[in-house]
Amino acid sequence: xxxxxxxxxxxxxxxxxxxxxxxxxxxxxxxxxxxxxxxxxxxxxxxxxxxxxxxxxxxxxxxxxxxxxxxxxxxxxxxxxxxxxxxxxxxxxxxxxxxxxxxxxxxxxxxxxxxxxxxxxxxxxxxxxxxxxxxxxxxxxxxxxxxxxxxxxxxxxxxxxxxxxxxxxxxxxxxxxxxxxxxxxxxxxxxxxxxxxxxxxxxxxxxxxxxxxxxxxxxxxxxxxxxxxxxxxxxxxxxxxxxxxxxxxxxxxxxxxxxxxxxxxxxxxxxxxxxxxxxxxxxxxxxxxxxxxxxxxxxxxxxxxxxxxxxxxxxxxxxxxxxxxxxxxxxxxxxxxxxxxxxxxxxxxxxxxxxxxxxxxxxxxxxxxxxxxxxxxxxxxxxxxxxxxxxxxxxxxxxxxxx
Amino acid sequence: xxxxxxxxxxxxxxxxxxxxxxxxxxxxxxxxxxxxxxxxxxxxxxxxxxxxxxxxxxxxxxxxxxxxxxxxxxxxxxxxxxxxxxxxxxxxxxxxxxxxxxxxxxxxxxxxxxxxxxxxxxxxxxxxxxxxxxxxxxxxxxxxxxxxxxxxxxxxxxxxxxxxxxxxxxxxxxxxxxxxxxxxxxxxxxxxxxxxxxxxxxxxxxxxxxxxxxxxxxxxxxxxxxxxxxxxxxxxxxxxxxxxxxxxxxxxxxxxxxxxxxxxxxxxxxxxxxxxxxxxxxxxxxxxxxxxxxxxxxxxxxxxxxxxxxxxxxxxxxxxx
Numbered sequence: 001x002x003x004x005x006x007x008x009x010x011x012x013x014x015x016x017x018x019x020x021x022x023x024x025x026x027x028x029x030x031x032x033x034x035x036x037x038x039x040x041x042x043x044x045x046x047x048x049x050x051x052x053x054x055x056x057x058x059x060x061x062x063x064x065x066x067x068x069x070x071x072x073x074x075x076x077x078x079x080x081x082x083x084x085x086x087x088x089x090x091x092x093x094x095x096x097x098x099x100x101x102x103x104x105x106x107x108x109x110x111x112x113x114x115x116x117x118x119x120x121x122x123x124x125x126x127x128x129x130x131x132x133x134x135x136x137x138x139x140x141x142x143x144x145x146x147x148x149x150x151x152x153x154x155x156x157x158x159x160x161x162x163x164x165x166x167x168x169x170x171x172x173x174x175x176x177x178x179x180x181x182x183x184x185x186x187x188x189x190x191x192x193x194x195x196x197x198x199x200x201x202x203x204x205x206x207x208x209x210x211x212x213x214x215x216x217x218x219x220x221x222x223x224x225x226x227x228x229x230x231x232x233x234x235x236x237x238x239x240x241x242x243x244x245x246x247x248x249x250x251x252x253x254x255x256x257x258x259x260x261x262x263x264x265x266x267x268x269x270x271x272x273x274x275x276x277x278x279x280x281x282x283x284x285x286x287x288x289x290x291x292x293x294x295x296x297x298x299x300x301x302x303x304x305x306x307x308x309x310x311x312x313x314x315x316x317x318x319x320x321x322x323x324x325x326x327x328x329x330x331x332x333x334x335x336x337x338x339x340x341x342x343x344x345x346x347x348x349x350x351x352x353x354x355x356x357x358x359x360x361x362x363x364x365x366x367x368x369x370x371x372x373x374x375x376x377x378x379x380x381x382x383x384x385x386x387x388x389x390x391x392x393x394x395x396x397x398x399x400x401x402x403x
Numbered sequence: 404x405x406x407x408x409x410x411x412x413x414x415x416x417x418x419x420x421x422x423x424x425x426x427x428x429x430x431x432x433x434x435x436x437x438x439x440x441x442x443x444x445x446x447x448x449x450x451x452x453x454x455x456x457x458x459x460x461x462x463x464x465x466x467x468x469x470x471x472x473x474x475x476x477x478x479x480x481x482x483x484x485x486x487x488x489x490x491x492x493x494x495x496x497x498x499x500x501x502x503x504x505x506x507x508x509x510x511x512x513x514x515x516x517x518x519x520x521x522x523x524x525x526x527x528x529x530x531x532x533x534x535x536x537x538x539x540x541x542x543x544x545x546x547x548x549x550x551x552x553x554x555x556x557x558x559x560x561x562x563x564x565x566x567x568x569x570x571x572x573x574x575x576x577x578x579x580x581x582x583x584x585x586x587x588x589x590x591x592x593x594x595x596x597x598x599x600x601x602x603x604x605x606x607x608x609x610x611x612x613x614x615x616x617x618x619x620x621x622x623x624x625x626x627x628x629x630x631x632x633x634x635x636x637x638x639x640x641x642x643x644x645x646x647x648x649x650x651x652x653x654x655x656x657x658x659x660x661x662x663x664x665x666x667x668x669x670x671x672x673x674x675x676x677x678x679x680x681x682x683x684x685x686x687x688x689x690x691x692x693x694x695x696x697x698x699x700x701x702x703x704x705x706x707x708x709x710x711x712x713x714x715x716x717x718x719x720x721x722x723x724x
């Protein structure tokens with residue numbers, strides 16, 4: 001890449017905690033956050049999900065937001081993550097005013113819309129219904145609520161490519177910095193659980209009622225999750241100008257379309273192969289330079305073999321260590337790309353490899369993911385490839401390295 | 404950058420520029436788009452399973468690709484405020500009325516915002532860059548901005564850029580409840596589908612050039628002033644505004660126009676196309692075709708498209724002959 005792109009701040013909220021410290025501890029002690037649903041008011045009480053263990057009211061209290069303010073959960077999760085990222089990067093209000101903000105989300109304000117939709121459209125019942133939630137229904141509104149909590153960004157936009165949304169925010173943000181449009185772009189994604197998409201995934205029959213088992217021969221589907229993560233991406237020059245501490249480097253990225261099916265991946269993983277290959281080519285590194293792959297690894301029968309086929313095409317038979325962290329957090333859909341990017345940065349700075357929870361049987365004899373936490377990894381972890389794939393075959397791969 | 408082709412489905416005659424000389428008028432507060440014959444673009448069997456927005460997206464995309472002779476664009480970048488709202492609503496209503504036990508997957512599969520751009524990629528077997536933006540009134544400009552950044556950097560040679568929004572009767576009612584549409588004197592709440600092919604190389608049939616795209620969040624008058632100053636506007640520029648007869652919306656535009664572009668002629672494109680989240684995609688389309696046809700006021704050589712919304716997001720796009 002023409003300009004070195006550094007990360008100077010990161011914030012994360014997921015089923016395994018609020019903030020990087022809690023998430024790191026859970027990853028290192030192998031404590032997952034997936035449990036029977038308890039916060040989302042759904043009939044599917046049999047579902048296991050990765051919920052953030054806070055009510056909206058509790059989050060509003062943490063954020064200092066008056067309890068009668070109309071808020072959607074996607075935005076509250078996003079605000080917690082953005083606050084941490086901005087604080088770590090040490091951004092002043094002037095810094096924010098010359099930064100862009102890109103949020104990946106698909107659910108947006110659906111958590112509130114689905115509670116009041118019948119009231120909204122009723123000929124008689126709309127009176128007394130909280131119609132302000134009509135204004136917060138769409139993706140862009142969730143984004144602006146998050147952005148405005150931190151300050152006055154120069155520009156905001158929202159990417160909605162399903163489960164690759166947050167990863168694609170990195171792609172646009174990186175290009176904006178490389179092309180000189182901005183010195184600094186805050187990128188990431190935010191998504192709460194909703195009955196809408198829980199039921200949607202349920203109709204696709206890709207939810208496992210048991211804890212999900214990514215990359216395992218017995219895998220039977222995914223557990224949904226929720227959360228948010230934002231990262232402050234800057235040109236190295238801008239970061240050093242303001243004396244910011246660098247916590248990681250975005251070395252490469254790729255996005256490609258599988259162009260196969262709206263909700264299934266191709267057997268040869270063409271889109272994933274192209275995305276990973278582009279990320280490596282852009283960074284100018286060889287496959288053997290990759291020390292770990294954080295797989296998309298949802299645990300559905302279809303995703304995992306397709307992703308592995310693509311990895312075999314990129315890496316040959318010498319696969320680097322790999323795992324999926326979806327067993328910890330559930331599949332956090334639009335936010336997964338940035339939540340897992342934070343996990344990758346934590347792995348780089350603390351020199352450990354996150355494990356695949358609940359794993360017992362290989363899909364093929366040689367396909368053994370990371371399952372044990374060792375005190376010192378077999379080789380230094382310098383470079384990590386992080387995958388996020390979405391519906392519509394929207395495949396994105398990000399390559400991170402140590403600062 | 405060159406705008407090689409642009410096609411629309413809206414409340415005007417579809418896939419046609421007849422509106423330039425004979426615009427249809429809509430006096431209702433809510434107006435659905437005029438659908439074309441979809442047969443040249445989607446087989447009846449496939450079409451039966453698709454929502455309206457998806458069929459319209461295929462029609463405008465495939466026509467635009469055929470117009471330009473490009474089979475696989477380097478990028479497909481879509482803007483949509485609500486995605487396939489018809490499908491979203493069908494799934495949501497089924498769930499709200501009948502509970503969570505007997506739902507069917509088709510509507511959910513089509514409800515995701517990027518179903519639209521993915522469908523175009525699947526139908527054209529295009530493996531290139533694919534992204535979707537959903538940011539209220541500037542969804543289309545967000546997509547255009549992504550294409551602009553990549554074209555300028557030489558990362559891609561061309562991009563199919565799109566804007567799509569449908570409006571169901573119940574969504575119209577919801578937007579009416581919050582006062583966005585349906586006000587006295589306001590243009591109709593409508594629907595929009597538009598696709599344009601933008602290339603870094605010129606062709607014989609180009610509509611116009613794309614000179615600049617910029618997105619802004621809660622811009623002050625000073626921010627507008629700086630942004631417009633950087634454009635180096637030709638003296639015969641016309642401004643395309645998103646004024647729609649809604650007092651607070653129109654004040655956003657008049658504040659900027661009075662302060663910074665007081666003597667510049669304006670075109671209110673929403674008088675032809677109505678209002679929806681992707682209306683500005685039609686403003687782009689109209690400006691491109693009117694530049695090509697030489698039918699702008701004073702036969703102007705440039706069109707500055709301004710987009711603003713009541714929540715503070717804004718965009719400006721400069722097209723020139």
